[in-house]
Amino acid sequence: MMFGIFKKKQTNAMDGVIRAIYGNNPPANSADLERAITIAHEDLLAEQVPISDVRRIASGLAAGPIPYSTYDLAVAASLSFFKTPALFNTLAEIQVPARLRVLNWMKSGKVAPGVMKIFEDALYQLYKPTAEAAGETGEKFDEADRILGAKFSAFQKQNAGQPLHHAAKVVCDFMIWQHNFASIEMPDDRTDKQEDHAKRIERAFLFGASGMAAQGFSLGRADEELFMLNIVGMYDGLGPDDAENEVARIFEAGDAEEKANRIGAASLVEYLVNGKSDTHRVHLAALQRECWGQ
Known part of the structure; x- marks a missing residue:
């Protein structure tokens, strides 16, 4: 019972x-x-x-x-x-x-x-960050987190229907901004191995940023390949055949360098909703620093 x-x-x-x-x-x-x-x-x-x-x-x-x-x-x-x-x-x-x-x-x-x-x-x-870890009140960071999400949602609504080429240009501009700052820290005596590693990190960072941009601009799955080809064509100045090969390398790098992939995505969100800031232009440079110590 x-x-x-x-x-x-x-x-x-x-x-x-x-x-x-x-x-x-x-x-x-x-x-x-x-x-x-x-x-x-x-x-x-x-x-x-x-x-x-x-x-x-x-x-x-x-x-x-x-x-x-x-x-x-x-x-x-x-x-x-x-x-x-x-x-x-x-x-x-x-x-x-x-x-x-x-x-x-x-x-x-x-x-x-x-x-x-x-x-x-x-x-x-x-x-949510704790007050002890952040050195500031937890409430401040809680609110910032919610504001970021709300801003990204607003961005999606405002930019739905934007041409694919426009979305690709936004990613390209973001990557140029990140790359230019990162290049300042590249040592003149870097080895081929170091440069290859840095390029792989950059590709993974681009992969993460592109994926988040596709969400921000509400692109469909059918548009993803053309979107990536547009980005690579603008960013690297490549023709169709070379661009396809580069996209394949970007996908491989996204799997190999998961941290760079994730940070690229998060950085792109900040860029879309808050624009350029000195605080957020350092992400690619910070990721590539480990290459120069090899």
């Missing part, structure tokens, strides 16, 4: 959770598990967590009673890792881009508002 009562209470509690997320008329479970695993692993967690771990968590959630869509399941699975204390340092640099992606997905109808709210509220509380 006691077990039956306990089970009934559990069921009622879960019904309450589902209603809190999806309302009084929750949808049927429509999640594509494999697609959700890929989205969580690549788009939200930036491949910082083994895909086997993502699969384990996502599979468990998919087997549960919550009627996730594919993107809802991806968000819920990734949240499990963002909430893991042992991964805080690893995931700290990618949590802002992840939050912006989820917000964008919610606006386009891919993620339920209730799922987005749980994700945003959790990451906001977990990753």
Whole structure:
């Protein structure tokens, strides 16, 4: 008898959770598990967590009673890792881009508002800088974080429908600004190995910036290849064939230099919403400093 009562209470509690997320008329479970695993692993967690771990968590959630869509399941699975204390340092640099992606997905109808709210509220509380670490009040940084997200959302609304060439030029201008400052610190006696490493970091930085720009200007997946070719054509002055080869190298660098990829994305957000500032022109230079000490 006691077990039956306990089970009934559990069921009622879960019904309450589902209603809190999806309302009084929750949808049927429509999640594509494999697609959700890929989205969580690549788009939200930036491949910082083994895909086997993502699969384990996502599979468990998919087997549960919550009627996730594919993107809802991806968000819920990734949240499990963002909430893991042992991964805080690893995931700290990618949590802002992840939050912006989820917000964008919610606006386009891919993620339920209730799922987005749980994700945003959790990451906001977990990753907000502390007063001790920042040397200033935590409230100030909390507000700055929310303002940045709001500004990026406003930027998306204001720039939806901008020509692809315009978006590519923005990325090109951003990269020239970063590169020119970084070149000041390049030693005259740098070796070929050092220069190759620095170029790989620059490509990864560009890869991250381009991906975030595609979101900022609301470009579709069908436009991504042409977008990258436009960027490379302007930034490196390459023709079509050489540009295709360079884009392939950029994608490879994005995988090899994940930190530069993430920082490029975050830096581009700051650039889009706040413009140029001395504080934020140093990111590529800071990443490449490790090359010169090799």
